[in-house]
Amino acid sequence: MIVRSPYETRQNVPREQPVPFSHEHHAGGLGIDCRYCHQTVETTAFAGIPPTKVCMNCHSEMWAVAPAVEPVRESYRSGRSLQWTRVHDLPGFVYFDHSIHIHKGIGCSSCHGRVDKMPLTWQAEPLTMEWCLDCHRHPEQHVRPRSEVFDMSYIAPGTQAQLGARLVKEYNIHSLTSCSTCHR
Amino acid sequence: MSYTDQDFVPLESLSGDLHDGDTPSRRRFLELMGASLAMAGAAGCTRMPTDFIMPYVEPPEHAVPGRPSYFATACLVNGVAEGIVAESHLGRPTKMEGNPGHPASLGATSVHAQACVLDLYDPDRAKQITEAGEVRAWEEFRIALQHSLAALEPGRGAGFYVLTDTSTSPSLGAQMTRLLEVYPRAKWHQYSPAGSHSASAGARLAFGRGVNTYYRLDRAEVILALDSDFLTRGTASTRYAHDYAERRRVSGPAGPMNRLYSVECEMTPTGGKAEHRLPLRYREIEDFARDLLAAVTGGAASGRHAQSVAAIAKDLLAHRGASAIIPGDAQTPAVHALAHAINGALGNTGSTVIHTDPLEVGDSDQTGSLWDLAAALDAGQVQLLLIMGGNPAYDAPADFGFGDKLTKAGNSIHVSSHPNETSALTRWIVPERHFLEDWGDARAFDGTVTILQPLILPLYNGRSRLEVLDAAMRPQPRTAHEIVRDYWSANAKVGDFESWWREALRKGFVAGSALPAITPAIGATPPPAQQNTNSGLDLVFRTDPYVFDGRYANNAWLQELPRPLSKLTWDNAVYLSPRTAARLGAHNDRLVEISHAGRSIRGAVWTSPGQADDTAIVYLGYGRKRAGSVGNSVGFDVFPLRQSQALWAVSGVQVRAVSGTNPLAVTRMHHAMEGRDLAIAVPVDTYRGDPDCIRKRVETPEKRDTLYPIWNYTGYAWGMSIDLTACVDCMACVIACQAENNIPVVGKDQVLVTREMHWLRVDTYYEGDPDSPAVRYQPVPCMQCEDAPCELVCPVGATVHSADGLNDMTYNRCIGTRYCSNNCPYKVRRFNFYLYNDWITEQLKLQRNPDVTVRSRGVMEKCTYCVQRIRETEIRSKDEDRFIRDGEIQTACQQACPTKAIVFGDINNPSNHVARLKADKRNYALLAELNTRPRTTYLAEIRNPNPEWKGSSGS
Numbered sequence A: 001m002i003v004r005s006p007y008e009t010r011q012n013v014p015r016e017q018p019v020p021f022s023h024e025h026h027a028g029g030l031g032i033d034c035r036y037c038h039q040t041v042e043t044t045a046f047a048g049i050p051p052t053k054v055c056m057n058c059h060s061e062m063w064a065v066a067p068a069v070e071p072v073r074e075s076y077r078s079g080r081s082l083q084w085t086r087v088h089d090l091p092g093f094v095y096f097d098h099s100i101h102i103h104k105g106i107g108c109s110s111c112h113g114r115v116d117k118m119p120l121t122w123q124a125e126p127l128t129m130e131w132c133l134d135c136h137r138h139p140e141q142h143v144r145p146r147s148e149v150f151d152m153s154y155i156a157p158g159t160q161a162q163l164g165a166r167l168v169k170e171y172n173i174h175s176l177t178s179c180s181t182c183h184r
Numbered sequence B: 001m002s003y004t005d006q007d008f009v010p011l012e013s014l015s016g017d018l019h020d021g022d023t024p025s026r027r028r029f030l031e032l033m034g035a036s037l038a039m040a041g042a043a044g045c046t047r048m049p050t051d052f053i054m055p056y057v058e059p060p061e062h063a064v065p066g067r068p069s070y071f072a073t074a075c076l077v078n079g080v081a082e083g084i085v086a087e088s089h090l091g092r093p094t095k096m097e098g099n100p101g102h103p104a105s106l107g108a109t110s111v112h113a114q115a116c117v118l119d120l121y122d123p124d125r126a127k128q129i130t131e132a133g134e135v136r137a138w139e140e141f142r143i144a145l146q147h148s149l150a151a152l153e154p155g156r157g158a159g160f161y162v163l164t165d166t167s168t169s170p171s172l173g174a175q176m177t178r179l180l181e182v183y184p185r186a187k188w189h190q191y192s193p194a195g196s197h198s199a200s201a202g203a204r205l206a207f208g209r210g211v212n213t214y215y216r217l218d219r220a221e222v223i224l225a226l227d228s229d230f231l232t233r234g235t236a237s238t239r240y241a242h243d244y245a246e247r248r249r250v251s252g253p254a255g256p257m258n259r260l261y262s263v264e265c266e267m268t269p270t271g272g273k274a275e276h277r278l279p280l281r282y283r284e285i286e287d288f289a290r291d292l293l294a295a296v297t298g299g300a301a302s303g304r305h306a307q308s309v310a311a312i313a314k315d316l317l318a319h320r321g322a323s324a325i326i327p328g329d330a331q332t333p334a335v336h337a338l339a340h341a342i343n344g345a346l347g348n349t350g351s352t353v354i355h356t357d358p359l360e361v362g363d364s365d366q367t368g369s370l371w372d373l374a375a376a377l378d379a380g381q382v383q384l385l386l387i388m389g390g391n392p393a394y395d396a397p398a399d400f401g402f403g404d405k406l407t408k409a410g411n412s413i414h415v416s417s418h419p420n421e422t423s424a425l426t427r428w429i430v431p432e433r434h435f436l437e438d439w440g441d442a443r444a445f446d447g448t449v450t451i452l453q454p455l456i457l458p459l460y461n462g463r464s465r466l467e468v469l470d471a472a473m474r475p476q477p478r479t480a481h482e483i484v485r486d487y488w489s490a491n492a493k494v495g496d497f498e499s500w501w502r503e504a505l506r507k508g509f510v511a512g513s514a515l516p517a518i519t520p521a522i523g524a525t526p527p528p529a530q531q532n533t534n535s536g537l538d539l540v541f542r543t544d545p546y547v548f549d550g551r552y553a554n555n556a557w558l559q560e561l562p563r564p565l566s567k568l569t570w571d572n573a574v575y576l577s578p579r580t581a582a583r584l585g586a587h588n589d590r591l592v593e594i595s596h597a598g599r600s601i602r603g604a605v606w607t608s609p610g611q612a613d614d615t616a617i618v619y620l621g622y623g624r625k626r627a628g629s630v631g632n633s634v635g636f637d638v639f640p641l642r643q644s645q646a647l648w649a650v651s652g653v654q655v656r657a658v659s660g661t662n663p664l665a666v667t668r669m670h671h672a673m674e675g676r677d678l679a680i681a682v683p684v685d686t687y688r689g690d691p692d693c694i695r696k697r698v699e700t701p702e703k704r705d706t707l708y709p710i711w712n713y714t715g716y717a718w719g720m721s722i723d724l725t726a727c728v729d730c731m732a733c734v735i736a737c738q739a740e741n742n743i744p745v746v747g748k749d750q751v752l753v754t755r756e757m758h759w760l761r762v763d764t765y766y767e768g769d770p771d772s773p774a775v776r777y778q779p780v781p782c783m784q785c786e787d788a789p790c791e792l793v794c795p796v797g798a799t800v801h802s803a804d805g806l807n808d809m810t811y812n813r814c815i816g817t818r819y820c821s822n823n824c825p826y827k828v829r830r831f832n833f834y835l836y837n838d839w840i841t842e843q844l845k846l847q848r849n850p851d852v853t854v855r856s857r858g859v860m861e862k863c864t865y866c867v868q869r870i871r872e873t874e875i876r877s878k879d880e881d882r883f884i885r886d887g888e889i890q891t892a893c894q895q896a897c898p899t900k901a902i903v904f905g906d907i908n909n910p911s912n913h914v915a916r917l918k919a920d921k922r923n924y925a926l927l928a929e930l931n932t933r934p935r936t937t938y939l940a941e942i943r944n945p946n947p948e949w950k951g952s953s954g955s
Helices: A022-030 A050-058 A067-078 A098-103 A108-112 A129-137 A159-169 B002-009 B025-043 B110-122 B138-155 B170-182 B197-207 B237-246 B268-271 B282-294 B304-318 B332-346 B365-379 B403-408 B463-473 B481-491 B499-508 B556-560 B580-582 B682-687 B695-699 B733-740 B748-752 B840-849 B867-879 B891-894 B912-918
Strands: B068-079 B080-089 B092-098 B127-131 B132-138 B160-164 B187-190 B212-215 B222-226 B259-264 B275-277 B323-327 B355-356 B383-387 B411-416 B429-430 B441-443 B449-452 B537-542 B572-574 B591-597 B599-607 B616-617 B647-661 B681-683 B718-723 B761-767 B774-779 B799-801 B807-809 B903-907 B935-939 B941-943
Touching: A067 B068, A098 B867, A159 B323, B025 B891, B025 B941, B068 B110, B068 B449, B068 B499, B080 B110, B080 B441, B092 B110, B092 B733, B092 B840, B092 B891, B110 B556, B110 B840, B127 B138, B132 B138, B138 B383, B138 B429, B138 B463, B160 B170, B160 B365, B170 B187, B170 B441, B170 B481, B187 B365, B197 B212, B197 B323, B197 B332, B197 B365, B222 B282, B222 B304, B259 B268, B259 B282, B259 B304, B268 B774, B275 B304, B282 B304, B282 B323, B282 B332, B304 B323, B323 B332, B323 B403, B365 B403, B365 B411, B383 B463, B441 B481, B449 B499, B449 B840, B463 B481, B481 B499, B556 B733, B572 B580, B580 B599, B580 B647, B599 B647, B681 B682, B682 B941, B718 B912, B733 B891, B840 B912, B891 B903, B903 B912
Parallel strands: B160 B187, B160 B383, B222 B259, B222 B323, B259 B275, B383 B411, B411 B429, B537 B616, B572 B599, B681 B941, B718 B935
Antiparallel strands: B068 B080, B080 B092, B127 B132, B127 B429, B212 B355, B441 B449, B537 B647, B572 B616, B591 B599, B591 B647, B718 B903, B761 B774, B799 B807
16 A cells, blocks of 8 residues: 555654664663653653754764764854755654653554664654554553653563453553544 | 444554555555655655654753643732743743632633733734834843933923833732832823723712722622623623623523523623623613613503513512623723612622722723813823833824824824833834833723733743833832832731732732722712614724723734624624614625715625624724734724724724725634534423433434444443523633644634634524524534444544544545545534644744644644643643543633633543533533534533513513
């Protein structure tokens, strides 16, 4: 089906950015926590894209003259925002909330894939409604302990069936598939 | 998909037989359709355009993308403040809510407080400083102003005239005082076409001085409105409606209840709520007040309405100190003076009726003041005229000919939010900032001060009028922020000013700043006015409930908001009683010509049952020529007949039907219940005698008597209760819903074909005597039926039930068959026949609520119970591992409602407010016999008629 093909969904297509930012380097290599940059992921719907200031926290000291980082410095100097290309783009009538997914034990990598292995970031999953509902109908297959949410290398243990069932109960997870759960 | 399994739909996968058995599912059908479309080469039509994210460079403090911030400020109507809390999404003010601590709001809002945000983003606002049409910089203006004033310096300011509209701003008052010190021979005039002219003059008659009067209806058992629509019009109506309703809530068969009488010439929402209503002609109301004064001061009831006077007087005397006589702003000064006398005689003064010093800075006789200015213009004395706000070229009394005189000023400046009729005649136009862009201060009806704070940088090159005044006095003018701060640091008289300032801004009002009550000595009652023996009709002017004196004419929300009772949109009309209309041979929509003293106006007739006979009522504020793209040429201008000596009523006008019609766009054609129990009202004695009387009237089938599968809601079950005793038809709920839910306006032509988009309407029913009918108000949102007829007929499952019992409407599934709307017994669904939402104008996009989809053409929509608020609160509560607290979610209509008539919550928890109301014996469902099991139910209206009343109207 073409409508669900990566051509349509842009799944697995690395997206060009104003700065060749590498999650592989920052998250994978340096081990910077997701929340250092995506600061509101636990508290609001929007995970947050780091202000230029956050980049400059480090890049005023390291790679301070590297040409690749020049757009960041330019943004900081001029006060003009960097214009990042949105990699995970849901339609305007879909209201997704990061905080509740984190709170219910859905790991970053469950939806975003191994971001720590992406030099340029791409969308790892199709983000179709069918794909969303797959998990909303069977959360026990995907839920993980809250302590593991930000662990990129987390692999569901062989006991996921039991673990998932236990966590669904423990985290009070309801399989929400009402239309207005996401569409308002 | 069946009704019962929406929340746990079985997984459908693409694998397997496409023809699974005999019942191909709806989704399978869509999949096949989608596949064939794709294969037909339509691929790409759903691929989304590339989107961008632009983060802050350095984020402002506390800014969290996706979470709104709230700031307290105040919305001004005719200069008087109503406290609001403005919601802001990353610097965009989107929605106004009431400020629970502010005395004029108590958490609710007026219609204007809701609509003001649209004015901010109005693309027709004045955008640049101009001199004779040429764009100028602020510096150029400032220098030109100072040059002009320097020329007047030798004459100590002679020739400098300032005209402002009504203002309560202490900072502005201080600046004007200072200005008159700097230029002692300069003159300050004030004029607003509507407001407290009569109240002010009435106070001078009664007390010999200007006095502000307001009412404590929370202490009033008996209220008499003398041609006053205090529940829905005026600067304190939000508070009055609240206090009035609080004393009416019969929390059980026992409990006290107030009583409202109304004597009026117009049929107003307040009159509709009155237990007893007497329609009288405009001038007769003064006679009535005089007879009542005689009756409450020991005389016998006399006059044409002796029985009514006697009954009201007896009731009032039985509630000395706990009654209130409220005269209307549009009544004569004598009626105001008489009301003061009656209130004084009843001992109400100081208890239910509070007097204070005037709210307005420079309180004066405004008509006289404008006349002085007109005379000075005529005499060629005006070298420099600075007009701040207002629109006198449009709204000054017709006999002044003010527009023509305006051009006689040597130099003229208009500080105005919009380029209007007056700006067209002045040399300079200085765009005025919207209050959401500006610092300022203002007083509420009781004098409580609010410091206004900006939420957004000025969208255009706007200036505060405080700054313009400063530029007239200082070489280096201060900013509005500095002016307001300087004033209060000098006048707040507190030790720690910084804390005081921050606290005032945070709370949205200055605690304890209400003006102290005074007890002015009352003088002799005014002598009776000369009896008017003119033949012909009375022409009575009223402010429009929404566009007011015309200043809101360019606000499309207000233009399309149905006026109370008539439900008229996008027009004014000549309101006539049915009997008078019949006598004149005029029916609805028919044009009539009203002529008086050589001038005439033409407008379409709308008959208003309950209005006094031989009275034509027209609203100010229409027929604007330079209001903007929305307000231009809407309705007809009535100012040509408005004279300075008769601002509110003219006797002896000639009205005749002329050929032609103007189809009026009303949203309600039928006002009879046709014998059905839709909006139920019962007298309080009946209710007390048999509290089950309402249940007995409504046929409620058993839950099991249905073909729908039974579904039990075990979690949250959202429901709503609407108290008809409290609803006063103020329409704040409707416009709040519009602001919250990105509801478009459709325009007059579309309203004429019943395509208005409001998710909530307030139905009005007339009952009984057509000369003075009893009126019922009934807000009707989506009933959120548990067994919803709309859902069964949707071929694509675009409207289905949620787990918590909401009747969800999913726009992205809707294909626009409109079957759902056809099958809805309550007629609450709205269809986008065209692309009604403005997807082009950039400014208007800024107002939209980012949590609600902006609908496109071809989809159905309807009330969602503000599902965005429900889901947001659900998520926050789950994040905190707790249940949602009672009252934590308020729908937009509920939050705006002045009388708290609407209560929303989880009906599964019996201790919740809404669940308790649903257990009340007054609770009933609309069209319950259909067994749709609506989640929205009503509390029947209880009325408190006076058993001794023998007048023309019962309740």
